[in-house]
Each structure stands twice: as structure tokens, then as C-alpha cells.
Amino acid sequence: MTDPPKGSTVELPPSLRGLLDDPPEQVRVVGETVDEVLHELVAQFPELQHHVFSPSGAIRSSIIVLVNDDDIRYRQRGRTPVAPKDRITLVPALAGGGPRPHLSPQERHRYSRHLLLPEVGERGQLRLRRARVLLVGAGGLGAPAALYLAAAGVGTLGLVDADVVEASNLQRQVLYDTASVGRSKVGAASKRVRSLNPNVRVVRHKVRLTSKNALRILRGYDVVLDGTDNFPTRYLVNDACVLLRKPEVYGSVYRFEGQVSVFDARHGPCYRCLFPQPPPPELVPSCAEGGVLGVVPGVVGLWQATEVLKLLLGVGEPLVGRLLLLDALSGSTREVRIRKDPHCPVCSAHPTQEGLIDYPAFCGVTEMAARVPEIDARALAKELRTSRPPALIDVRETGEWAIAHLPTARLISRGTLSERVGTLPKDRSLVVYCKSGRRSADAVRFLLDRGFTRVRSLSGGIDAWADEVDPRMPRY
Amino acid sequence: MRSGPLRVDPPESGPTVRSPVLVSRSVAERLLLLAVRRMPHETGGLLFGSEETASAGRIGDFVELRNIEPATNHYRADPCEVRDGVFRPEGGRGPVIGMFHTHTRGAATPSALDSRTATAGYIHVIAAVEVRYPRIRAFRRDVPNGPLTELQLGLGSQSGGPGCPGGASTSR
Numbered sequence: 001m002t003d004p005p006k007g008s009t010v011e012l013p014p015s016l017r018g019l020l021d022d023p024p025e026q027v028r029v030v031g032e033t034v035d036e037v038l039h040e041l042v043a044q045f046p047e048l049q050h051h052v053f054s055p056s057g058a059i060r061s062s063i064i065v066l067v068n069d070d071d072i073r074y075r076q077r078g079r080t081p082v083a084p085k086d087r088i089t090l091v092p093a094l095a096g097g098g099p100r101p102h103l104s105p106q107e108r109h110r111y112s113r114h115l116l117l118p119e120v121g122e123r124g125q126l127r128l129r130r131a132r133v134l135l136v137g138a139g140g141l142g143a144p145a146a147l148y149l150a151a152a153g154v155g156t157l158g159l160v161d162a163d164v165v166e167a168s169n170l171q172r173q174v175l176y177d178t179a180s181v182g183r184s185k186v187g188a189a190s191k192r193v194r195s196l197n198p199n200v201r202v203v204r205h206k207v208r209l210t211s212k213n214a215l216r217i218l219r220g221y222d223v224v225l226d227g228t229d230n231f232p233t234r235y236l237v238n239d240a241c242v243l244l245r246k247p248e249v250y251g252s253v254y255r256f257e258g259q260v261s262v263f264d265a266r267h268g269p270c271y272r273c274l275f276p277q278p279p280p281p282e283l284v285p286s287c288a289e290g291g292v293l294g295v296v297p298g299v300v301g302l303w304q305a306t307e308v309l310k311l312l313l314g315v316g317e318p319l320v321g322r323l324l325l326l327d328a329l330s331g332s333t334r335e336v337r338i339r340k341d342p343h344c345p346v347c348s349a350h351p352t353q354e355g356l357i358d359y360p361a362f363c364g365v366t367e368m369a370a371r372v373p374e375i376d377a378r379a380l381a382k383e384l385r386t387s388r389p390p391a392l393i394d395v396r397e398t399g400e401w402a403i404a405h406l407p408t409a410r411l412i413s414r415g416t417l418s419e420r421v422g423t424l425p426k427d428r429s430l431v432v433y434c435k436s437g438r439r440s441a442d443a444v445r446f447l448l449d450r451g452f453t454r455v456r457s458l459s460g461g462i463d464a465w466a467d468e469v470d471p472r473m474p475r476y
Numbered sequence: 477m478r479s480g481p482l483r484v485d486p487p488e489s490g491p492t493v494r495s496p497v498l499v500s501r502s503v504a505e506r507l508l509l510l511a512v513r514r515m516p517h518e519t520g521g522l523l524f525g526s527e528e529t530a531s532a533g534r535i536g537d538f539v540e541l542r543n544i545e546p547a548t549n550h551y552r553a554d555p556c557e558v559r560d561g562v563f564r565p566e567g568g569r570g571p572v573i574g575m576f577h578t579h580t581r582g583a584a585t586p587s588a589l590d591s592r593t594a595t596a597g598y599i600h601v602i603a604a605v606e607v608r609y610p611r612i613r614a615f616r617r618d619v620p621n622g623p624l625t626e627l628q629l630g631l632g633s634q635s636g637g638p639g640c641p642g643g644a645s646t647s648r
Contacts, residue, residue, distance in 0.1 A: 014572070015595065050621070062592075062593050066555055071555050089559050089563070091558045091559045093593045094520060095551060095589065096587065096589055096590040096600075097551055097577070097590070098580055098587055101549060
């Protein structure tokens with residue numbers, strides 16, 4: 001009986017076997033490490049020396065050595081131990097790539113302050129150049145973020161906004177100037193961004209984000225910055241990001257306060273874990289209704305931009321699972337921990353919602369508008385000229401009233417309505433108005449519940465009045 | 477990629493091996509289509525065919541191998557898949573005569589990485605798609621440390637017959 005052959009089995013590819021006069025398919029070679037085995041191999045077959053080892057004696061980069069299924073480059077390279085039962089296979093390296101990207105001299109100069117940071121450097125700057133960031137909303141939050149992300153060298157910026165620039169935007173939306181008023185936001189923004197940094201590619205999405213287009217639009221981006229000003233779009237952005245497994249950098253502002261967080265369902269909670277249900281629409285006035293100190297969205301938008309850059313560069317601790325609360329009046333910030341909801345309908349292990357839904361209905365926006373009696377601006381103007389005009393109740397805030405109000409109207413802000421409801425006549429027709437018709441619809445519902453029968457909401461609010469009846473009325 | 481006739485260009489500057497590599501029109505088109513589909517990521521794989529005395533080889537088929545490189549501008553095949561393709565080719569494809577990979581940026585010209593890793597004795601095909609029109613070029617290194625020289629690429633018919641020598645490309 002003969003002894004079994006000693007040593008490990010080495011498999012040679014046809015390209016190496018072709019170099020040998022009488023090529024065996026497998027060779028038995030003794031050695032305790034890969035280096036020892038390969039040196040023994042070339043000792044047996046000197047023709048292989050220059051194909052396996054470089055002149056410096058290292059294993060050639062054109063050869064990959066597998067020990068069983070393991071690539072030795074991920075173990076101990078040449079020092080990887082081998083046992084007699086191991087199968088060592090030499091395979092040709094199959095690797096390549098286009099020209100290594102590099103920064104141009106102009107880019108090095110432009111981004112030199114980044115290149116000085118070890119956390120960024122040329123490698124990080126190239127990552128920024130490759131990155132695609134979508135800004136949903138080119139308003140108070142999106143405007144400062146777009147400027148700084150463009151300045152930082154983010155290669156592709158997508159902008160989603162269907163609105164036009166209004167004069168009342170200029171107090172905080174620093175992407176736009178006076179000459180931009182009346183132009184589309186994405187058009188004016190892309191012009192400004194390109195003038196700031198011509199290396200940035202701006203993709204304009206002059207649409208409202210809806211359940212029908214959200215996945216298609218978001219799919220092409222690495223990170224989504226949520227700069228929306230309404231709850232339906234905010235839930236839509238969250239759900240789409242969860243479905244597409246993309247991080248969302250969230251921000252919101254109200255008056256002197258702001259919030260920032262990063263929602264990435266792969267590593268932490270999503271927006272729905274924080275707010276499973278939207279608040280009643282009447283309790284969430286927008287900036288247009290509640291007002292905002294112009295610099296606050298600037299601070300929050302730039303904090304969002306910072307989080308975007310951290311995610312793209314892979315540095316620092318992103319605000320995943322943390323909600324940052326900023327208060328400009330007190331000059332303070334604090335942090336709230338957010339936990340992943342194990343029963344979250346979209347991001348839990350067993351989601352109950354597997355696609356996008358009707359978000360206006362989910363947030364109660366369409367439902368509320370449909371349920372109360374309304375009067376339009378022209379009809380109201382006609383009724384006000386009759387001998388028995390309706391009483392006008394303005395449910396906005398004092399600051400809004402000071403900008404513009406309807407003649408003969410009485411100011412009872414929505415927050416004080418329950419206290420002052422007893423002062424309102426039940427035997428007279430009432431028309432309630434606010435800025436856009438949202439708060440007045442809620443007020444009308446409140447009054448109907450308390451026995452008022454002749455009460456209506458001015459549809460479209462004082463904005464509609466300015467559009468259809470009195471164009472001289474100041475807008476805000 | 478727009479469909480259109482395959483264009484034939486002469487090899488670019490540099491030393492050229494006169495014996496052509498033969499590739500059928502359908503293989504060349506499928507290779508380019510694969511490159512476009514994988515954008516923005518690079519891809520690559522093994523080339524099967526036969527080595528012929530009258531030519532540098534005849535590419536009859538190819539197989540894509542999984543890219544384990546996360547960066548979009550690099551391709552690195554899963555070495556276990558390379559091993560299986562080289563040692564245990566499926567379905568009578570013939571021997572492995574070369575490798576291919578795609579360039580998503582720049583021309584079908586070997587990069588520094590390509591030159592460093594190209595294994596001697598194999599045909600190395602590069603397919604570039606983000607250029608004026610998609611293009612395939614072939615190269616080979618005969619000995620370790622030797623120059624990576626361009627091979628003429630003969631575009632053949634569906635059956636793999638030889639056509640005009642030169643780099644194969646399609647318009648888009």
C-alpha cells in the first residue's frame with residue numbers, strides 16, 4: 001500500500017499550465033503557508049517563477065490565490081497558513097476600471113479648505129462630486145441648503161418645487177432675489193446655483209411630489225433633504241425613502257424654533273416612528289400663517305446640509321435616532337432620543353403598508369375642506385353690498401390682521417374662539433376667514449358643533465379675496 | 477444605446493499585434509448592451525472561445541461575473557466565480573481566452589489599474605460606453621511585465637466569421 005501524496009493541492013489555470021511541457025492539472029506541494037507552497041511550486045516548475053512572483057518577490061497582482069474559497073488578500077496574504085487538506089487555486093485577477101477620477105487644478109483651488117481637512121481630503125471631495133442629493137422643497141430650508149451643498153461641490157442637486165417665487169419668500173429664501181419674483185423656483189434656483197458653482201449639475205423637477213411620481217424621482221438620488229412645508233408631503237417623503245432604503249435629512253421650522261434629524265430606516269427610526277399620525281391640520285399653521293424669523297430656516301437648513309455632507313463623506317455621528325430641537329429665542333439646543341417603533345406601519349420588520357398611499361387624505365386635508373359650508377370671494381363681495389351683510393370673523397393672528405384685513409371684520413383668533421364664542425350672534429349670517437381657508441374651515445366646524453347654523457368659511461381665505469376682489473390688498 | 481450598425485475603427489495609437497481577435501457582431505452588441513445596462517457601475521467577466529493559429533483568438537461567448545467592488549469606477553470580479561469559470565466552464569463554452577470589463581468614464585483605454593492587473597496570455601477587452609459612441613478594444617500582454625499591446629478586433633458575422641479588422645463600436 002502506498003502512502004497518500006503529501007502536501008496541499010495546487011490548481012493551475014490553463015494559462016499557467018500552457019507554459020509547462022507536461023502540464024499536470026493539479027500539483028501536490030508541501031508548505032505551511034501560501035508563500036512556502038508557492039515557492040516550492042516554482043522550485044518544481046521554474047517556468048512559472050515570473051508569472052507567479054514579481055521581480056521584488058511578491059505575489060503578482062495579476063494572480064489571485066484562493067485557499068479553498070478564501071482570497072488570501074483578506075486573510076494574511078502570503079503568510080496565510082495552509083493545511084494538507086487545503087486546495088490552493090491560482091486564478092487570474094479579473095479587475096479593472098476606468099481612469100481614476102481626480103480633481104482638476106481649478107477644483108483643488110476651489111475646494112482647498114476642504115482638502116485641508118483629513119476627514120474630507122481629495123477622496124472625500126471626489127465622493128461629494130459623485131453624490132446626488134435631492135432637495136424636496138426649494139423654500140426656506142431648501143434654499144440655504146442648496147447654496148451650501150453646491151458650494152461644497154455636491155455633484156448633482158435635484159430640486160423639487162412647483163411654486164413660483166413670491167416677494168414674501170425673500171425674507172428667508174436666500175436663493176432668490178427681487179428679480180426672481182414671479183419666476184419658477186426651480187428655474188431661479190438652478191440659475192443661482194450654477195452661477196455659484198458651474199461644476200454642479202442641477203436637475204429641475206418642477207412638479208408637486210405625489211404618490212405617483214415620488215418613487216421615480218427619489219430613486220435617482222443618494223440622500224433626500226426634506227424641506228417641505230406640509231404634512232402630506234412630509235409623510236410621502238418619509239415613506240418613499242423607507243421603501244427605497246434611502247436616508248432622509250429632516251428639518252422643520254415654526255416661528256423661532258426648529259427641528260433636525262436624520263431618518264434612515266436601515267439604521268434607526270423613521271419619521272413615522274416619531275409621529276405615527278399627523279396632527280389635525282388646523283393645529284399646524286404653516287410659515288405663511290404662523291410666521292417665522294427669517295434666519296431660523298437658514299440655521300435649520302444649514303444644519304440639514306451639514307448632516308447631508310456627513311452622510312456623503314461617512315464622517316461623524318449622523319443624527320440618526322436623535323431629534324435636535326433649536327430655540328432661537330432662548331439661544332438653546334437640546335436633543336431628544338427617538339426609538340424605532342417595532343409596530344411602525346412602514347419601517348418595522350412586518351410593515352402593514354407596503355406602498356405609497358393618499359397622503360392628503362391620510363393627513364385629513366381633503367376631508368376637512370370638504371366638510372364645511374363655504375362661500376367664494378366674489379359671492380361674499382356681492383353679499384357685503386346687500387342691506388343685510390354677513391358678519392365677518394377673522395380667525396388669524398394679530399400680526400396677520402395688521403398686514404391686511406377685510407373692512408367690518410372682527411378679529412377673533414382661532415386660539416381664542418372657544419373663549420369668545422358667546423359673543424357671536426347666532427341669528428345672523430357669519431362668514432369666517434383666515435389666510436387660505438384652512439383655519440376658517442376648522443373654526444366653522446367648531447361653530448357648527450355649538451349650534452351655529454348660518455356660518456360659512458371663505459374659500460381660499462384672504463388670499464382669494466386679494467386675487468379675485470381687491471388686488472391692492474397687501475399679500476404676505 | 478441606440479440601435480445602429482456596428483462601426484469599425486482602426487486601433488488607436490500604440491503598438492498593435494497584427495493577428496486579429498475575432499468577435500461576432502451579436503457578441504459585441506450584447507457586450508455593449510450589458511455595459512449600458514450596468515451603468516453607472518462597471519461590470520466584467522470572462523470571454524470564451526478558441527485560440528487559433530491564424531488569429532489571436534475567436535470570442536464566441538462571454539459570461540458576466542459579479543462585481544465585488546463598491547466604487548462605480550472599478551470592477552473586481554468575485555475570485556471564486558473566476559475560478560469556477562476558468563476551471564469549470566458551463567455548457568461547452570470552450571476555454572477561457574480572456575476577460576472583459578467596462579469603463580463607465582473615459583475611453584476604452586487601459587487605465588493604470590488595468591495595466592497592473594492584466595494577466596499575461598489572456599485577451600483583455602475593454603468596453604467603453606460613456607463616450608461619443610460605445611467602443612470595444614482588445615489588448616494582450618504576452619509575458620509578465622511585458623507591454624500591454626492592442627490587438628486588432630475583427631468584427632464577424634452572427635456566426636463569428638471575420639470581418640474588417642479594427643476596433644468594433646456601435647453608434648448611439
